[in-house]
Amino acid sequence: MTQVTDLPIAQFSETAQAIEREVRRVIVGQNEVVRSTLICILAGRHALLEGVPGLGKTMLIRTFADALDLRFARIQFTPDLMPADITGTDILEEDENGRKIKRFQAGAIFANLILADEINRATPKTQSALLEAMQEKTVTVANRSYRLDPPFFVMATQNPLEMEGTYPLPEAQLDRFMFKVNVTFPTHDELVDILNRTTGVSDDRAGQVADGARVIEMGRLALQHPTSENIIDYAARLVLATHPTTPDAPSLVRQFVQYGASPRGAQSLIIGGKLHAMLEGHSQVGFDDIAAVAASALRHRVLLNFEGLAEGIRTDDVIAQALDTVKKI
Numbered sequence: 613m614t615q616v617t618d619l620p621i622a623q624f625s626e627t628a629q630a631i632e633r634e635v636r637r638v639i640v641g642q643n644e645v646v647r648s649t650l651i652c653i654l655a656g657r658h659a660l661l662e663g664v665p666g667l668g669k670t671m672l673i674r675t676f677a678d679a680l681d682l683r684f685a686r687i688q689f690t691p692d693l694m695p696a697d698i699t700g701t702d703i704l705e706e707d708e709n710g711r712k713i714k715r716f717q718a719g720a721i722f723a724n725l726i727l728a729d730e731i732n733r734a735t736p737k738t739q740s741a742l743l744e745a746m747q748e749k750t751v752t753v754a755n756r757s758y759r760l761d762p763p764f765f766v767m768a769t770q771n772p773l774e775m776e777g778t779y780p781l782p783e784a785q786l787d788r789f790m791f792k793v794n795v796t797f798p799t800h801d802e803l804v805d806i807l808n809r810t811t812g813v814s815d816d817r818a819g820q821v822a823d824g825a826r827v828i829e830m831g832r833l834a835l836q837h838p839t840s841e842n843i844i845d846y847a848a849r850l851v852l853a854t855h856p857t858t859p860d861a862p863s864l865v866r867q868f869v870q871y872g873a874s875p876r877g878a879q880s881l882i883i884g885g886k887l888h889a890m891l892e893g894h895s896q897v898g899f900d901d902i903a904a905v906a907a908s909a910l911r912h913r914v915l916l917n918f919e920g921l922a923e924g925i926r927t928d929d930v931i932a933q934a935l936d937t938v939k940k941i
Contacts, residue, residue, distance in 0.1 A: 631650060650891070682827075728769070
């Protein structure tokens, strides 16, 4: 059953603009990255940020934590990181009578905003320790389950896979991320601004403009945003167009795609479209709102075949052709 919120739409817009303004006061450029990350946070879902080291991915997530006054935990993923380092473990200790008792020692996952830094530097076994937390918002250790306090988000950063010492994320885990956001290199003017800000004595940090309860309320309001049946039908057809077995799939999909996007991709399109519409002040979700989030929602859910990888095809090109092909009716 959908939970109804009394938060006015005007207050949603005012708070969302304040969050973006405060984050952009610290983060230079990267407007699309900031917007996409905010959409994931308001949706109560997870984001994967990919880019080479030094582009401010970690600072971006920490800045959101400051602006939203969320309990923040950073987990530095390395090849020797163990699952128990993330989830926690039972430890033996003595009570007042000298008897040995088990006590659960919570891991770093017990926070609101988790920064999984360089997630693809850890082994698949350790990466999978996040799966239950991301999907169920619980952690199970020694057959006992512990619930994570809302709101809960995993914001993971990832280096490009061709870099040394990285492990590809399993498809099942990639699918848990609402968006995969590409963080690009700054322009000349942005780089000059970064140098001016970071090579002096100033140490700007974001001030609080909202809290976890307000974030949850804003997400509930966004889920109530009007979405017509033809928009939902468009999102479904767009996802099906990424599957090579679909009769009217675009040429790039038929030739270079092994597997298309999952149903979670369609959910991400609709929820992302709702939030994009509200952030842009649209009275209801339109085709342009779905198109605006399509690349972020689908790029990590489209798996290229060997020929596509050999030809250097980008999943963004596949998605762009699907957007051009699928009719807006």
